[in-house]
Structure formats: structure tokens, C-alpha cells
Amino acid sequence: MAAPTATKRPRLLLIYTGGTIGMVEDPATGALVPFDFAHLMDGVPKLKLLGYDLNHKEFDPPIDSSNMNPAAWSQIAHTIADAYEDYDGFVVLHGTDTMAYTASALSFMLEGLTKPVILTGSQLPIGEIREDGTENLLTALQVAAAKDPTDGGAMVREVAISFGRYLWRGNRSTKVSSTDFGAFTSYNYPALCAMDLHIDFRKKQLWRPAGDTPLTPFFTMDPAVSVIYLYPGITQQILESQLSAPGLKAVVLRTFGAGNAPTEPWFVDAIAHAVKSGLLVVNVTQCPAGGVEEQRYATGDALAKAGVISGCDMTCEAALTKLMHLFGRGLTPQQAAAYVPVSMRGELTV
């Protein structure tokens, strides 16, 4: 009889950036403020029951995710890239407010990823009597440790958000509630996994990179990208001042419905002029679900004729960070435009 083979303990790296999950009440003001990692871990004695080989790195100081920025994304990407060969997976503890931006950014920065990068956080801090942080942390670690029995590789080979009952593709996610324990959803792509009694992976939805690619990290994000949110009553002066911000290279234009915008000549001319001057303008709908079909209505077609590129069904978070990534790689607006309708990391439906 063959001797039983020893199963290796999953080796995971926990990266604590801050967020409500590790916060405590400031006695002076009563407001929640980020607190250190040791405090966070003390609140989760069940961690030992997992039996994983767990190490951690932490932001010093930890931050509320409203203070996230490209430099912090780069710090997370560096931490993962430096430790990539030593771990089976990575769990990033992060505030919920900008988690979908960070997940989107990391998905573009970590090209060739074949290991799990799972972001999680909570609505109530670990340490409160009722809270969602313990459950979210333990579940995220289990998701990161999961193996695909068909080839023994990681089950999740992409950046994902594990929160409440679901695992979502990072660059398809959006924060939808400031109170609900199910704070995230993905309107245009199904959940990667349902996490109730069973952790039930939906293998058809999981990203499977073609071939055995090495991790190729990109750490530079160019912040010369902005978001312009349309609304009835926007004036020529306001639109033009937003389009002519110094140094601006690209704009995510949050349009109405299927990608529509006013057809008044001053509006179309301002957009066409900006495009002619070299600005890359990407059309992303304000609707949480669905996407842009520029040719469907005359009001969208006018944008297409002005040189606006369709962002298809990308979230704003994905479009913004994709553009920051493409310009960070040194692409020209013309070169970047060619990638906009292409699925680089499963961020849009083709």
C-alpha cells in the first residue's frame, strides 16, 4: 500500500492596509480610526483553526481607504510581486470605500497572475459584539487557499473581492451599500463563488489565463485621467473647464443610459475639439447594469462621431484604472484607445 502523501499547508500572505475591519473608536471623538495589525489578529482566535502557514505585512500606518491612491496601489503590487514565488495566495485587508478601485487597479498591474489576490474588509470592526469582519477574513483566507482539483493549481487565478456571501471579479465589482453586509456586487458579471454552507466555486466564471505566463507586474499608474459625470443642466463652461484640466490625458465620460449625451452643438463640439487635441475620451454609462451601445441612439452616435471610444460594459472603477495603467505603461492616447474595447483581465464582455 502506498504511503499517504503529506499535504502541504497552504502558505498565504495577509496584507493589512487598514479599513473598518481593523478600526477602533477614538475615545476623544467617538469616530472610527485605523488600528494596528496585532489588535486585529487578537480579535480572531479562530485563525489558528485554519492550520495555514500565514505571514503578514502591514501598512504603517494603516489607512482608511478614502486615502488610497496610486502610490498605495503600487506598494500593494510590490508586496505581492516581491513575495510571489513564496506564497500560494494573497489576502489584502482593505477598507470597503475604495476597494473596487484597488481591486481593478491591481488586476491591471499584475499581468500574468496565476495565484489568488483576494481583497476583503468589513462594515463593522472585528472586536465589536456584532460584526462581519471575522467571517469575511476567514472566508477570504479559505478562498485564497482553495485548489483546483483538475490541475492542482490555485482555484482563483485573478484579483477578486470576497465579501459577505459572494466572491466577485475585482475589476467587475462596485460598492453598492454603506450599511449592508453584502456591500459589493457585480452587475455585469456573475459571482465567481457563492459562500453559504458550502464554498461553491463557479468554475465557468473563473479567469483562466492562457498558457503558463510569468507574473509581469507594472507599478506605475498615471493619474492624468479624470471622470466627468454628465447631468441635465451641465453648462458649456463647466464641461470645457473639466476637459481642459492641465496635463489631462484621458477622461471617463459617465453618460446616460446606453451611452447617450446631449446633442447640442456646443456639447458635441467641445468633446470633438478635446478628442482632436489628443484627449482620449471613454464612454461609460452611469447605469450600474448594462453598458454602452453608442450606435443605438442618435445621442450616442454623436459621441462616436466625435471620436469617443466605447467603454462597453466596464465599471467606472475598471475604466479609470485601466486608463491609468495604459498611460502608466507609456502608451500614447492612440495606442491606449486600441486596448479600451479589449478584455485585458476579464473586465468587459466581448
Ligand SMILES: NC(=O)C[C@H](N)C(=O)O
Ligand atoms: N467599511 C469600511 O471599510 C469603510 C472605511 N471608511 C474604509 O473604506 O476604509
